[in-house]
Amino acid sequence: MEYTVVVRMNEKLFLRDPEGSELGRRIVRQGIQLMAEIGFEEMTFRKLADRIGTKESSIYRYFENKHRLLVYLVAWYWQWLEYQVLFQTNNLTDSREKLERILKLLLLKDLSQLHVSTAVDDMDIPALHSIVIQEASKAYLTHHVTEDNREQLFKPYKDLCSRIAGIILEYRPGYPYARSRASSLIETAHYQAFFMQHLPALTDFGVESPGRIESKDPLLTFLRHLLFSSLDTARF
């Protein structure tokens, strides 16, 4: 039985499929660790090679450059997330409940409930999530977005948005901003998480610490409020 449906990646995302060899898998796995640790700009293929015990040139055989590795990692995450959304909402009839699940998934809550693919590919999902929060926008905020887009590099993100937009329309048929609502939901979830951690003055929530009693997960509450207030508002 195969569970690797998730990881069928677009060929344009790499030079040689990293999932097709031991070295490739280590590049991806250790790449995630290293990028999560020191950040995108501080990371170099040399450092990654040293960490893995290989050479720069070997990494270049898999990925054209560091930016493409980033694009690959976030694309992987979006595909994984879309799969989780699909899996976790499939059995639900209530579309509000579906949206609730999506909110939790965006914040990576209830990891225990997640589908096996995490374990199967042994990708470090929480590390990937923190990369997505800190670095994902650098994947598209470039001068060459248009060409990258033409190569379908952002398809997984678009697919995820489409799926969420579909569920939004299920909840509120005729809502005229389903796609924008979906993309802004995703983005808001991520940079509010970033602000909460690093620039709390830009939010109304302190850093989450286990000891804090008050509202548990105020970010989730905020996102829920934002989403449903816009969807439950007067008809269009």
Added chain:
Amino acid sequence: MEYTVVVRMNEKLFLRDPEGSELGRRIVRQGIQLMAEIGFEEMTFRKLADRIGTKESSIYRYFENKHRLLVYLVAWYWQWLEYQVLFQTNNLTDSREKLERILKLLLLKDLSQLHVSTAVDDMDIPALHSIVIQEASKAYLTHHVTEDNREQLFKPYKDLCSRIAGIILEYRPGYPYARSRASSLIETAHYQAFFMQHLPALTDFGVESPGRIESKDPLLTFLRHLLFSSLDTARF
């Protein structure tokens, strides 16, 4: 009569005040043009120096590095924008109208109504705006946010958020997410503008072209909807 109140910048943002010399001003003005043209990652101090007709080393006397120049430009923009918000909402009594003005300012609508500081400092505001859309998040999405934040580099952004949050609270006293609402409003305005231009599949609006009749400025309409639906929703 001095109108330069806006441009009193934090000393930590530069090594030598660029507004204090002709060369400094050219570094900033031409820096804006170059960064808007080729993007942050493609820009180098060498290219900027060549364009200005000076030397790399001279630019380094003003800014520690390229990232600090970006932070400076973005900070300048936030300060300018906060001033515009202050100026344009000062005479208004209706707080809803204030928020409407803020929405337009975020999208740089009605440039004609803007206050003189634009002309006085002859900064290319539309170019700066496009830099803010494409590059601003790179100012804080780094591994050294915390140190940069400690040096108050993001104070202008925080101040702008605070001001908007204040107006939100004026409109809806007791709203518990004023700061997050303000920061997410700003961010949403910018990346939806980016998506609209470069990744339209992530939005519900096509690229704006003068010939298009339909809903004029759907992004403004969307932002207005998002903002007021959240503020006009049931009490907290």
Added chain:
DNA sequence: GCAAGAATGATAGTTTTACTATCAGTTAAG
């Protein structure tokens, strides 16, 4: 008007990144 000090220009250098090329050795597949 001139001397002291600040800013700039010109030149040159270092280290690191980003990438390419080559070839020998090792592994895997038919």
Added chain:
DNA sequence: CTTAACTGATAGTAAAACTATCATTCTTGC
């Protein structure tokens, strides 16, 4: 067991990201 694919090892280039030095020019205070 042979051929093709992959990896390792070494080497190299071009450009980026700085730093240093010193002569020159430009101010500004006296």
